[in-house]
Amino acid sequence: MSDVVIAGVGQIPVGEHWDVSLRSQATRAVLAAIKDAGGLKPQAMYIGNLLAPTVSHQSNLGALLPDWSNLTGIEGITVEAAGASGGGAFRLGYLAVASGFVDVAIVVGVEKITDVVGPELERAIAESTDYDYELAQGLSLTGQAGLVMQLYLHEYKAPREAFAAFPILAHENAVGNPFAMYRKPINQKAYDSAPMLSEPVNLMDMAPYADGAAAVVLTRRELVPESIRHPLVKVSGSSVSSDTLALHDRTDPLAFDAARLSVEGACRQAGILPQDVDFFELTDSFSIYAVLSLEAAGFAPRGEGWKLGQDGTLRRDGKLPILTMGGFKARGNPLGAAGIYQVVEAALQLRGEAGSNQIPNARRALVQNLGGPASTAVAHVLERVNG
Amino acid sequence: MENPRHWRIRKQRYALVGEVCPHCEAKIFPPRDVCPNCGGEAKTQFNFSGKGTVFSFTVMNDAPAGYEKNLPYAVALVKLEEGPIVTAQLTDLGDQPVQIGMPVEMVTRRIRDDGDEKGIIVYGYKFRPAMSSAQ
Amino acid sequence: MSGRVLKSNRPVGIIGYGAYIPRYRLPASEVSRVWEGGKGSGPVKEKAVAGLDEDVITMSIEAARNALARAQMDASLLRAVWVGSESHPYAVKPTGTVVAEAIGAGPSIEAADWEFACKAGTEALVAAISLVGSGMGDYAMAIGMDTAQGKPGDQLEYTAASGGAAYIVGPAENALAVFNGSYSYVTDTPDFWRRANQKYPEHGQRFTGEPAYFKHIVEAGKALMEELGTRAEDYRFAVFHQPNTKFPQRAGQLLGFSDEQIKTGLLAPVIGNTYAGAALVGLSAVLDVAQPGDRILVVSFGSGAGSDAFDWVVTDKIEARRNLAPRTADYIARRTEIDYATYARFRGKIDMG
Structure with missing residues (x-):
């Protein structure tokens, strides 16, 4: 092939x-x-x-x-x-x-x-939850994230303020992305004082x-025509998994099984392990989902994904850069378009065209696009074509 | 107007009427065509007790259209005594803070109006602090 | 005049009963603060207010479930689910069908909504007794429930409350309380009414007293006792419709009852006037504590006007079954005080444009 x-x-x-x-x-x-x-x-x-x-x-x-x-x-x-x-x-x-x-x-x-x-938009978006059994109870995507985050905080006793690392990182990286929605850095104080949307998810935990x-x-x-000058990026792994649509039908809502399976599938096809990638474009539609995605992909043990945000690992100069162009939080979350923005951003990194946000020597990326709380998970491994 | 859709599932909505799998005895809510536990065909009606505990919860400060009137409101994942987890609003909390593990019981309440005040009133399950612990 | 009293062809009684009172309380002092500069004291201490997601259907469902729990019977045995109220959520579409479906009754049932101001609930109870007493069916449910309306600033706003109770009537051999007879006294008396499409009722001020409430209650109570050959002292408890605290106390005196006999069933001071639910929730409070052999007189009153009087005797079956559902007092104890603004929001009194 x-x-x-x-x-x-x-x-x-x-x-x-x-x-x-x-x-x-x-x-x-x-x-x-x-x-x-x-x-x-x-x-x-x-x-x-x-x-x-x-x-x-x-x-x-x-x-x-x-x-x-x-x-x-x-x-x-x-x-x-x-x-x-x-x-x-x-x-x-x-x-x-x-x-x-x-x-x-x-x-x-x-x-x-x-x-x-107004509320019609909130409702249209919420229709991607289970209409009869979740939306019917007044739940939205933000509400789902609230349920997941509450459970996570309870289960693992993670410090609430640690989640600030994810929006702070996203905003920091968006500064250098001319296509991003919010190109201004934020700090811990902005996070701590953000209004509550769906407890414990606040405005800064949620991608706009x-x-x-x-x-x-x-x-x-x-x-490929000869005229193309830029480096090529190949798709070396591709995988999609689904989970139950309704959060309540999962025995372990913090497992993000579909996220795990899609990473495993894509990496298996590419013949790599997740840790062989140079950066990871994940879905931070909510900061808790970024944490669970890191855990599901195997970058952190269950309950410890939040710690990766504390030591610089995830920054552009860290061991596992994420959200390199601002992620969902700061680039913005254009829902059905978000997965293509991720691919475009990863391709620019792999082509060496990410400008001030360039990850040095980026050769291989893992890109994961989640629908809802990993009800659908799509993972791709992208690699720079040598030559 | 969505009255056929709400009408179709009225029994489960009003009273947590679910199923018990004739093959593996799993209690199922909401009722399905196939048992999520063993994959057998499921169709035997089962009335849930309505008793459960809060498995997780959130407080909604923004609502999808149709739910704004009740803001702010709490939505929980409720683990039913018989096993399944359901998503449901919590009601009649009074001044009581919600906690994971808190015992709750099912009540039938107005969920929303279908359309404006001319539409049908949709009734369905919510949960409140169990009466014994509310005193 | 003989044959006035309604008696069943076969012995019947209450097989199960259940109260419902919502959680929220509006103190009279709040109404007074907003409308009378804090100077009025109001005819009750506080009243029960339904929450944002409650109405006569939801409240009836809970009371009905409590009644079924005490009856220890399958809802499919019911042959009628009748709900009396002044606040049915729909102008056209029965409350009874939703309640029946929710409790697992039907489809082999009669279901309809009754309206007779505050005696709609006891009217439904008379009908349930008739259905079972005639032998046409074995079990019938009658509910009196209201989310009562009172115009903001009107005296009624102090009292118009939410609550009520459900009763299952069945053969006497399984009854918690046996029915001895009922008598209804009805005339055309315009003391209180609400025209179609009007949000709040009108009332005849002082006209609601002597010619309406007292006349009908006393005539009904007196006639029933005469026909049954009983006197006030034969009853351990008496329950009267209770639009406030004083009316039922005075009605009791006029019929020869002591405060001791009426205080157990007098809930108006702490929950207000639950309209079609008032006499029936008073009775549920009595059944919660009554002893086998106790005799109970219940007289309702509905504006327009009429009274239904009932005579019951409690059986020994009450002991084992009354604890199978929350008691009336449990609901009264479950109390969250609200201010007038919250009340206005809960009861849809804020104009949303």
Whole structure:
């Protein structure tokens, strides 16, 4: 099987784009990625999106987005896996190109939250919990994170203030990312005084929902045009796992089994161990999920993931950098697009194009995109292609 | 208007009517087509006692549409005496702080209105501090 | 005039009963503070207030579950679930169907909502006695429950409260209290009413006393005792509809009862006037402590107007079964005081625009 490589990447700034529509956001990212890929023409578009049918009252993006990108006629399909929609779409693009049925695929993640405001948005997002048995009780994604974090604090007696390390790190790294939503550092004091959202989750524990669109062009290595100057990044491992949708159906809600399985699967395919990666783009939609992701991937024993935030391990110059371009917390969380932003950011690091945020000598990345409390987990191993 | 959807699951909503697996005896809530424990077909009705303890909890300060009227409210994972865990609002807390391990019991309350005040009222399970410990 | 008293064709009684009183209490001093500059004292000490997620349906469900627990019977044996109230959550859509479904009764049941101001609950009880007493069915449930309305600033706001009780009527051989007869006295008397689509009732001020409350209660109580050949001293307990503290005390005196006989069932001072639930929750408080052989007189009153009087004798089955559900006193003890602002929020008195 020949290598599937990322031939081009594109992204728009994450934020509140009151004056830009869903379709325009997506088109801008698509055109940027195609341009970066030397003009490779996609035969298929795989779209990661969560909210368009509810928030924008728009379904069948698989027809709309190729149409507005002037690609009418190509294969177009939307992948929905809550916050892991982007990762799921990337997986589909990878499978299509790896199989040989599709030579060039573009994967675009797009989310438009600013088509509505207020509790309707909160509700639309909460519809990715179990509608009959979680949302029906007034629970939201933030509420789920509250339940998980409360349990974690109780179970492991972790100090509440230690979780500040994750948003502080994210903000620190976002300063150097021109596409990030919040490019200002925060400190412990800001964390400690942040208003409570869903006890014990406070405003700083939660990544802000935002508009965004990011795209990557995938092809097989031998199909890459000569004109492309930038280094190539290959997909060497790809894996998706699911857990119960409802948190209450898990015997151990702190285990994040799907997160663990997806890392194991992707690393097995790549022939590596998790500790062989140079950095880890994980899902910090809530700071507790960052902690549980570290534990599930085996970087820390159960109940001790929070400690990695205390000693510099996770900083750009540490042993295991995470959230290198600001993560969900400071780059912003454009839900169904977030998984593609992660891939774009990792690809830029591996290409040596991460600017002031560059991890020296970054050769291999683990990228993990979670939907909800790891109800869906998508993991990919990306590697710089030598030569 | 979603009245068919709420109507369909009224028994489980009103009274925690679940199932017991005819193959492995596991108590199941909410009722499913397949037993999550043994994979056998599950369909025998079982009435849960409604007694349980708080397994985890959170206090919601922002609510999805339809739930704003009750803010702030507590939602818990409640471990039922018979085994399963359910997500449910806690009610009638008074001045009592919620704690993991606290005994609670099921009551049937208004969960929300379907749509505005013209829609049906959705009733369903919530949990409150067990009466014996509330005194 | 003979044949006035209603008697069953077969002996019947109360098989199970259950009270419900919500957790929140609004002290009269709060109403006084807001509306009378703190100078009024109010006709009760405080009143019970339903929480944000409670209504007559939810409260009826809990009372009904308590009644079933004491009856130790399967809800599917019930042939009727009848709920009397002035505050049914729907104008059209029965309270009884939701309650029945929640407790596991039906579908082989009668279910309907009763309305007769504050005696809707005892009217449902008379119907349940009739159904079982005639032999048409073996078990029937009657509930009196309210989240009573009182206009902000009106005297009624001191008392209009939430609560009530559920009763299961069945064959006398399994009864906790046996039914000896009932008598109803009904006239067209406009002392209190609420027109369709109005949020709060109107009342005839002093007209609600002599020609309405006292006239009907005394006539009903007197007639029942005459027909049954009983006198006040034959009863260990008497329970009257209780819109406040004083009315039932005075009604008792007029019928020859002592304070001792009525105090157990007089809950108005601590929970207020639960309208259709008032007489029935008074009876539940009595059954919680009554001894086998005790005789109980219950007289309800509903504006409009009418009274239902009942005569019960407690059996030895009460001892083993009354502890199978929370007692009325347990609900009264479960108390969280609220201020007027919280009350206004809980009872939907804040205009949300």
